[in-house]
Amino acid sequence: MKISVIGAGYLGATHAICMASLGHEVVVVDVDSEKIALLKGGTLPFFEPGLSELLSSVLETKTISFTTDITAISECAINFLCIGTPQNREGIAADLSALERAFDSVLSVAKSDSIIVGKSTVPVGTAQRLARELSNKKSDTTLNWNPEFLREGHAVADTFEPNRIVIGALAPSDARVLADFYRSFSPNTPQFITNFPTAELVKVAANAFLATKISFINAMSEIADATGADVTVLADAIGIDDRIGRKFLGAGIGFGGGCLPKDIRAFLARADELGLGESLAFLQEFDLINQRARSRAVAVALKELGNPKGKKVAILGAAFKPESDDVRDSPALEIAQTLAALGADVVVNDPRALASAAEKVPDLTYEESITQTLQGAELTMLLTEWNEYRSLDPEKVIGLVKTPTLFDGRNVLDVGKWQTAGWKLLALGRSL
Ligand code: UDX
Numbered sequence: 001m002k003i004s005v006i007g008a009g010y011l012g013a014t015h016a017i018c019m020a021s022l023g024h025e026v027v028v029v030d031v032d033s034e035k036i037a038l039l040k041g042g043t044l045p046f047f048e049p050g051l052s053e054l055l056s057s058v059l060e061t062k063t064i065s066f067t068t069d070i071t072a073i074s075e076c077a078i079n080f081l082c083i084g085t086p087q088n089r090e091g092i093a094a095d096l097s098a099l100e101r102a103f104d105s106v107l108s109v110a111k112s113d114s115i116i117v118g119k120s121t122v123p124v125g126t127a128q129r130l131a132r133e134l135s136n137k138k139s140d141t142t143l144n145w146n147p148e149f150l151r152e153g154h155a156v157a158d159t160f161e162p163n164r165i166v167i168g169a170l171a172p173s174d175a176r177v178l179a180d181f182y183r184s185f186s187p188n189t190p191q192f193i194t195n196f197p198t199a200e201l202v203k204v205a206a207n208a209f210l211a212t213k214i215s216f217i218n219a220m221s222e223i224a225d226a227t228g229a230d231v232t233v234l235a236d237a238i239g240i241d242d243r244i245g246r247k248f249l250g251a252g253i254g255f256g257g258g259c260l261p262k263d264i265r266a267f268l269a270r271a272d273e274l275g276l277g278e279s280l281a282f283l284q285e286f287d288l289i290n291q292r293a294r295s296r297a298v299a300v301a302l303k304e305l306g307n308p309k310g311k312k313v314a315i316l317g318a319a320f321k322p323e324s325d326d327v328r329d330s331p332a333l334e335i336a337q338t339l340a341a342l343g344a345d346v347v348v349n350d351p352r353a354l355a356s357a358a359e360k361v362p363d364l365t366y367e368e369s370i371t372q373t374l375q376g377a378e379l380t381m382l383l384t385e386w387n388e389y390r391s392l393d394p395e396k397v398i399g400l401v402k403t404p405t406l407f408d409g410r411n412v413l414d415v416g417k418w419q420t421a422g423w424k425l426l427a428l429g430r431s432l
Helices: 010-021 035-039 050-061 099-108 126-136 155-160 172-185 196-227 233-237 260-273 277-304 331-341 354-360 370-374 413-418
Strands: 002-006 025-029 064-067 079-082 117-118 142-144 164-167 191-194 313-318 347-349 379-382 407-410 424-426
Touching: 002 010, 002 099, 010 025, 010 050, 010 064, 010 079, 010 155, 035 064, 050 155, 079 099, 079 172, 099 117, 099 126, 117 126, 117 172, 126 142, 126 196, 126 331, 142 172, 142 196, 164 172, 164 196, 164 260, 172 191, 191 196, 196 233, 196 260, 196 277, 260 277, 277 407, 313 331, 313 370, 331 347, 347 354, 347 370, 347 424, 413 424
Parallel strands: 002 025, 002 079, 025 064, 079 117, 117 142, 164 191, 313 347, 313 379, 379 407, 407 424
Antiparallel strands: 142 164
16 A cells, blocks of 8 residues: 655554555655665664664655655555654643644645544544545545654554554544454454544554553662652552552662653543643642652662762663653653762763764763773763663672662662672662
């Protein structure tokens, strides 16, 4: 099938490349000519495991093309809108301006019997408004809203085998083509065909729930700090109940990235607009708990260092999570920045995110070698749980640092092993 993908960010590029690898003829359009040039040349503008290899193969088979020219989509049967909806500069609501511009330009050139599929995360009510625009313009184009649930770091697998497909439409018959499209490569994935507001809400409710779980366990971590309890044992013991579940009860420095933080804020803003601020007031608390996790980490570091001025702090991790070079709203990078602003001699290492971190925060010191990063450190902080850090040999690296004190910001290390090797370990929510 000939399809287009508008927007070549994490979501759009991944979707386009994966669909092309299944044999669809895919046209990718983005207004960013630099990004398009990179992709045309076979380079991904971001890191995602397995995606670069797929890009090379679809460029070779010529099942994909990249352009800034929107008229290239005129023959496509399905047009996927994968435009970012970042947090508004002036407040906490989502900024829909780029999405709206893209929608208008797609509409002006798309085939009349084609389908426009919104994949972007949007405030509830957006799709209905866009559908009204279609009917005002007497367009025959069909609109579907089809939220995307892929996780960075697992995006390829999540695209080929999504855990669910949700399609919002004016009428179930409007969703048939898209439902068949997904069924053709992922026949066992449960599909939910529903109305627009439900489809939009499934996405933000899922992210709000995940954020809630993380902030819940970080709230317990605050209580554990004050009472001497161990939040990791607590998480294991409550998570063993499958009504609760152990996943997303990883206590530590909290969530970041391009989705969870901005999605819960946009959800709050939308609830306020609907006069339902009270219904989601708990999300505001969870946002605060999440931000407090970062300041609690800084407080632990300062307690350990005393006056931080000129003291070397080795920061292991800049990305918001492992297997990604994404530093958007990264807890790791924010903690590094705060300590540097307080005068510490901060050195940041990350297996993949050094370039994106340096672009976002140019005035930090970045170091590619873990050995050099640790050399002479008076405090080491593990802030992103890359395997490279989890597999460090405490006996080997103890010789590098000046003071063998390590803050495990993600509660992932084998505490006994590190302590036996002579390290003092620090963490949130447990006294070690
Ligand atoms: C999330 C959703 O999972 C995905 O379905 C949606 O499409 C986009 O947003 P992503 O942002 O890739 O995906 O990351 P996710 O794996 O959800 O992690 C988000 C953040 O939570 C990371 O910073 C991670 O470190 C943190 N986290 C996760 C915790 O602090 N504790 C946990 O137990 C789990």
